Amino acid sequence: LSICSRTVEPLEYYRRFLKENCRPDGRELGEFRTTTVNIGKCLCSITTADGSALVKLGNTTVICGVKAELAAPAVDSANKGYIVPNVELPSLCAERFRSGPPGEEAQAASQFIADVIENSQMIVKEDLCIANGKLAWVLYCDIICLDYDGNLLDASVFALLAALKNVQLPLVTINEETGLSEVNLKQKNPLIIRKHPVATSFAIFDDTLLIVDPTAEEEDLATGTVTIVTDEEGRLCSVHKPGGSPLTGAKLQDCITRAITRHKEIKKLIDKVIKSITPK
Amino acid sequence: GCAGVLERSREQLLRQTCEAVLLGVLHPRTAISLVLQVLSDAGSLLSCCLNAACMALLDAGLPLTALFCGVTCALQPDGSILLDPTARQEQEARAILTFAIASSEKKVLMATTKGSCSVEEMQQCLAAAQRAADTIFQFYRDSVCRRYSKS
Numbered sequence: 001l002s003i004c005s006r007t008v009e010p011l012e013y014y015r016r017f018l019k020e021n022c023r024p025d026g027r028e029l030g031e032f033r034t035t036t037v038n039i040g041k042c043l044c045s046i047t048t049a050d051g052s053a054l055v056k057l058g059n060t061t062v063i064c065g066v067k068a069e070l071a072a073p074a075v076d077s078a079n080k081g082y083i084v085p086n087v088e089l090p091s092l093c094a095e096r097f098r099s100g101p102p103g104e105e106a107q108a109a110s111q112f113i114a115d116v117i118e119n120s121q122m123i124v125k126e127d128l129c130i131a132n133g134k135l136a137w138v139l140y141c142d143i144i145c146l147d148y149d150g151n152l153l154d155a156s157v158f159a160l161l162a163a164l165k166n167v168q169l170p171l172v173t174i175n176e177e178t179g180l181s182e183v184n185l186k187q188k189n190p191l192i193i194r195k196h197p198v199a200t201s202f203a204i205f206d207d208t209l210l211i212v213d214p215t216a217e218e219e220d221l222a223t224g225t226v227t228i229v230t231d232e233e234g235r236l237c238s239v240h241k242p243g244g245s246p247l248t249g250a251k252l253q254d255c256i257t258r259a260i261t262r263h264k265e266i267k268k269l270i271d272k273v274i275k276s277i278t279p280k
Numbered sequence: 281g282c283a284g285v286l287e288r289s290r291e292q293l294l295r296q297t298c299e300a301v302l303l304g305v306l307h308p309r310t311a312i313s314l315v316l317q318v319l320s321d322a323g324s325l326l327s328c329c330l331n332a333a334c335m336a337l338l339d340a341g342l343p344l345t346a347l348f349c350g351v352t353c354a355l356q357p358d359g360s361i362l363l364d365p366t367a368r369q370e371q372e373a374r375a376i377l378t379f380a381i382a383s384s385e386k387k388v389l390m391a392t393t394k395g396s397c398s399v400e401e402m403q404q405c406l407a408a409a410q411r412a413a414d415t416i417f418q419f420y421r422d423s424v425c426r427r428y429s430k431s
Binding site (some may be wrong): 104107110111112118119120121192216231234236237239241242246247248252254 | 285286288291292295296297298299301366377382385387388389390392393395396397398399400407
């Protein structure tokens, strides 16, 4: 009887759980799913990328690969490199996505990631410049969702952060005589990551209840979503509430407080993982 | 030029804001298409789009649960809050926050930020935006009165 109710009346089914302050998968309203991250060539197995990470948030699986290439900087910003994020939602991750040009969700997610990088200043573009006006790094960050079970933005931001922490850039010098660049693959330096932004997403139910880390089913039933991105100093890098049910300032403040707590958990996780893969 | 990722992102923000206030159940099997053409951009573009969208929905006579208005706040380097910044002021600001405020209880319908700010600054901007929303809703009322008093 309960299985029929879930498919026939999903909202009523959910409301029964929400009344008891829990969710069908057994989590509380403020509880996150198990978060795991695999970084680097050995664990993540993208051997061709300069940096890679695989993040699992419950069933949602997102992989991020970072490739560094050389290019001439733009004329109006001669001392800046480029960071180009791209989020892809291939048809294998969920039946709602079809193959073809990127849909609105993928494009909006790409824009969101680009905004997070810019707002948080996690990578300062000036750090990517090798020679003013002549040569700079371009970091292509490809974020691909392998399994979509809700909360894409949190997983993508985390995967991006983990992959960037893993990137090792070879030393590049410009030969004075020939004017050509010389890449020294033996000498590699890690990327300078100034800030560590972490995203926390909430789904709004029936205009009042806020649940953290929604699954795909919960996102479909929700009347709105909010994503808060904070950095380690407790500063807000992004408040992303694309329409949906209206929220009071106090409810928004609750979300921000929860996001700051989540940031500490994720930062500890990432530090632990980085430490475990660094050769001693 | 060609519609890019930024336009898609803005479309998503506008669409979901409108969907939250439109009573779609009263118009089944209907598509409501909202087309916004930017004639000139002198700053605060997103909130201008939001205001235009709301007034267009009003003019179309569509049933709405609440009115909404867009307010852009710029946090200047010295910490002061500037509402409805020009393009120049936006460039100099260290953070720009755009809110869509609903007319019922001044709740936040949409929020998007550019640049980073502290939590207190965000709350101050939100409070300023909610106060400014009154002026915009008054403008809506005056415009609608003017329109229907002529004919």
